[in-house]
Amino acid sequence: MNTNQKVALITGITGQDGSYLAELLLEKGYMVHGVKRRASSFNTQRIDHLYVDQHEGHVNFKLHYGDLTDSTNIIRIIQEVQPDEIYNLGAMSHVKVSFDSPEYVANVDGLGTLRILEAVRILGLEKKTRIYQASTSELYGGMTENKNERGFYDEQSPFYPRSPYGVAKIYGFWITKNYREAYKMFACNGILFNHESPRRGETFVTRKITMATAAIAKGKQDCLYLGNLNSQRDWGHAKDYVEAMWRILQQEVAEDYVIATGITTYIRDFVRLSFLEVGITLRFEGENENEVAIIESIDERKYQTATGVLLSSFGEAGGGLSIGKVVVRVDPEYYRPTEVDVLIGDPTKSKTQLGWQPQYDLAGLVKEMVASDLKLF
Ligand code: NDP
Numbered sequence: 001m002n003t004n005q006k007v008a009l010i011t012g013i014t015g016q017d018g019s020y021l022a023e024l025l026l027e028k029g030y031m032v033h034g035v036k037r038r039a040s041s042f043n044t045q046r047i048d049h050l051y052v053d054q055h056e057g058h059v060n061f062k063l064h065y066g067d068l069t070d071s072t073n074i075i076r077i078i079q080e081v082q083p084d085e086i087y088n089l090g091a092m093s094h095v096k097v098s099f100d101s102p103e104y105v106a107n108v109d110g111l112g113t114l115r116i117l118e119a120v121r122i123l124g125l126e127k128k129t130r131i132y133q134a135s136t137s138e139l140y141g142g143m144t145e146n147k148n149e150r151g152f153y154d155e156q157s158p159f160y161p162r163s164p165y166g167v168a169k170i171y172g173f174w175i176t177k178n179y180r181e182a183y184k185m186f187a188c189n190g191i192l193f194n195h196e197s198p199r200r201g202e203t204f205v206t207r208k209i210t211m212a213t214a215a216i217a218k219g220k221q222d223c224l225y226l227g228n229l230n231s232q233r234d235w236g237h238a239k240d241y242v243e244a245m246w247r248i249l250q251q252e253v254a255e256d257y258v259i260a261t262g263i264t265t266y267i268r269d270f271v272r273l274s275f276l277e278v279g280i281t282l283r284f285e286g287e288n289e290n291e292v293a294i295i296e297s298i299d300e301r302k303y304q305t306a307t308g309v310l311l312s313s314f315g316e317a318g319g320g321l322s323i324g325k326v327v328v329r330v331d332p333e334y335y336r337p338t339e340v341d342v343l344i345g346d347p348t349k350s351k352t353q354l355g356w357q358p359q360y361d362l363a364g365l366v367k368e369m370v371a372s373d374l375k376l377f
């Protein structure tokens with residue numbers, strides 16, 4: 001065994017970010033431990049490629065059953081693993097769903113963070129173990145008056161969460177900061193703006209859009225139903241964002257950082273970009289719940305290259321992908337009781353202090369997501 005090998009523990013390893021972070025840390029030579037929940041069906045699709053049967057002798061990656069609502073098992077896992085770094089990514093991460101299960105989200109996303117910090121303290125690992133807390137741009141709540149003078153949210157901007165998820169995460173933010181100040185622990189918040197990838201959960205808006213683009217283009221779906229098309233998000237790529245998480249824990253001093261692109265885009269424009277990937281230009285008409293997106297034109301060559309389908313044969317087969325077809329409608333069912341209208345982050349501190357530089361732009365992200373989803377159908 002290499003005694004200089006760093007040991008990391010990731011909660012939420014089966015999620016989008018957990019899977020990319022595990023890949024990054026393994027590449028860097030870490031021993032990676034992850035906490036996974038027991039489920040009635042397999043929930044490790046995003047990390048299966050990293051898993052090598054322990055019986056065959058590959059031991060840089062190990063999963064432990066656990067749950068952030070259970071402090072006994074959190075303490076036991078941390079005691080066994082003795083991690084140099086903990087990345088607390090585990091959470092009920094869906095904003096809309098948090099309105100349906102507010103107590104659960106408070107328990108997992110709020111108290112779960114406390115359980116990690118307390119476990120480290122109870123085990124006397126305050127000097128050894130560095131902790132990354134997955135904080136979020138949802139803390140800002142999109143309050144216009146709280147932006148900085150340049151029109152962005154930064155590390156000094158006040159918080160005003162607008163969902164049970166945001167309220168639970170604000171507890172996670174402050175308890176992390178408090179333990180840093182009270183017990184001199186190396187505990188940091190990454191305030192990450194939205195980040196996406198082909199591994200994004202299917203009910204988040206970007207993935208819902210790219211999957212529907214692929215399904216509609218291949219004649220497997222008729223129409224995409226969305227909620228509020230007027231909100232704006234600062235979207236980056238999850239691969240770039242897990243690199244920032246790692247950098248945050250490699251600094252000399254524990255601090256909090258905003259990770260964002262500094263560019264914000266309407267949901268409607270993400271839809272537009274997504275359909276352009278399969279050669280379809282959309283026109284939006286109407287307002288609010290009456291808004292629809294209609295096919296304005298189809299670039300046959302681009303369509304065929306992207307989908308591998310001949311548009312003429314597809315049309316004749318009765319798929320009906322033609323000019324004038326409505327492919328997106330609004331369903332108010334997807335509206336939230338309180339919405340975060342506009343998010344845009346200022347990554348100046350992370351770029352200058354962490355030397356963080358994202359590799360992807362929005363166009364590259366959309367291209368990768370649509371290409372990946374086209375393979376599903
Ligand atoms: P995902 O929803 O893809 O993953 C969440 C992970 O948490 C999954 O592994 C899930 O397990 C696990 N989890 C859920 N409940 C529990 C629980 N009770 N105990 C232990 N683990 C649990 O989220 P992302 O990867 O996108 O996000 C990672 C973190 O970053 C989350 O904390 C999220 O709130 C935060 N965040 C995300 C942003 C984004 O844009 N993606 C932006 C800012 C913050 P299972 O697979 O079994 O469901």
Ligand code: GDR
Binds near residue numbers: 095204340
């Ligand atoms: P968000 O992401 O709430 O920002 O939280 P999501 O993709 O769910 O919503 C973004 C915006 O799109 C609007 N929207 C829809 N959203 C969903 N899910 N489904 C729809 O059909 C739809 N139609 C319109 C939403 O109203 C919203 O304005 C994500 C999560 O990853 C959090 O865990 C994380 O903290 C934040 O990003 C930063």
